[in-house]
Amino acid sequence: MVIRTENLTKKYGKMTAVDSLNLHIEEGEIFGLLGPNGAGKTTLISMLCTILKPTSGRAWVNGFDIVKESAKVRKSIGIVFQQPSVDDLLTGRENLAMHNLLFGVPRDIRKQRITEVLSIVNLEKRADELVNTYSGGMRRRLELARGIMHHPKILFLDEPTLGLDPQTREHIWEYIKDLAEKECMTVLLTTHYMDEAEQLCDRVAIIDYGKIAALDSPQTLKNKIVGDVVKLKQKNPDIEAIRRLDYVRNVQEKDGLLYLSIKDASKHLQDLLTHTGPIDFVEVRSGTLNDVFLHYTGREIRDAGAEGGFWERVMKK
């Protein structure tokens, strides 16, 4: 086990950001953390990368205790922070060179590593310009390059592809997958993009209010939790009757439409329609990770809702 937490908890005053979390991540795994804004994802990563001390509980990264052996933990990890952290008044190449020094990349391969990662994120042409002339996406790419440059054993990515164009995202997914496989690197990433989680992650955990609500491979979660989604339009539907059908897992009503999660729509649709009676409209699609997410959190992924993002909370205080 490369990452293990035991009742890991972080409190900010009365607010519990990470709540007795128990998590096990295996070597070589790409593990995704999904959760609405304020769920505690960044707080968890900050503790694991030793820049934030837990309130209680323990955790081990690469076998080292994050509090007592933080120096050894830091030797094993690479990280891309959610907030931008490249230096504006240095060039892209200078940022990378500094990282090489800080992370002890052997002298003879420094140049080669810089060239390598610059080409992965497609920044060779702009590498010698100051970062304050870069676009937002270019900065993000530079940060990614920096995070993977020293080939860490464990890579933390906090919303790595936020604001990137689709091509670059796929490019970066490929590279992360490749690195995880070749170097047996373990990746813990947070994301708000369901397609990213589905394509990239071996397992995902949905967390909300600092707790794990569900944890499994994307495929299993989809099969187990949603199956297929049937969208129905009907005047005065008998929701209770539909809910009683044993293959119906969940019924939600929104904007005059019914959304049913059904175990296997191809098998049960006929039966369903005989129970509902005449309908105005029906649409069947297979469930997605987004449906799973909504099922557990009851919120749209980007919803700032009652909990709010970090700034909303700060402003309220």
Place this chain on the structure above:
Amino acid sequence: MNGIISGLEGIYAVWLREAKIYVREKERLISSAISPLLWIFGFGAGIGSTVESVEGFSYMVFIYPGILVMAVLFTSLFYGIYIIWDRKLDFLKEVLVAPVSRASVFAGKMLGGVTDAMVQVIFLLIIGLIINAPLSPISIIQAFLMLLLISIAMVSIGLVIGANLQSPEGFSLVINFVMWPLFFFSGALYPVGKLSPWLAYATSINPLTYGVDALRGIILGTHQFPIYLDVAVMLIFAVIAMGLGVLSFRRM
């Protein structure tokens, strides 16, 4: 051995970043050239025209060693504010999460601040030659080394304050309470020989007094305390300040 090399490389990495930023932020360079000029020519020449001479020197030359110390004091202490900006911009996270000791990070930052201050010192030594301060090659080297020691101590104090505060405004507030007493009770602007007892006491417990005294001794040849005492006091002060600095960085 590996630990030492990676420690030194960490220091170098942090220092290099500071030095590059210093050169690229034109405002920093310009202000460090202009403010001591104002002191020497504004203050020194202004008061100098009403004061005949002090201990046989024109007032402008008499306060020259004090101006050197002052310039180093201000630049060094204020350097601590950049650590607050770094933290606000999240740049510092990248350094804090790196596998280099906090002592190395502190040392790199500290040397960065010292570099700022010593660039200014070079400007000032050139001005000193222009205003005919009695400088010789030997005294220039000695003055440079003494100012280096003062800068190390004061940058460390500035970083201690910066590492323990969250806002630039708070930093300015605190630094004013540190900087002005250090400066006024150091004898930078007046000779400490004939002071009222309480003022003499205040100056004698101020470590900077010994720095000013040393520089006056080196440049003008007049001093209150023996040079080894001046150096010893500054050295001890610098070591304590650096120790506090490393501790503050560990808690960050």
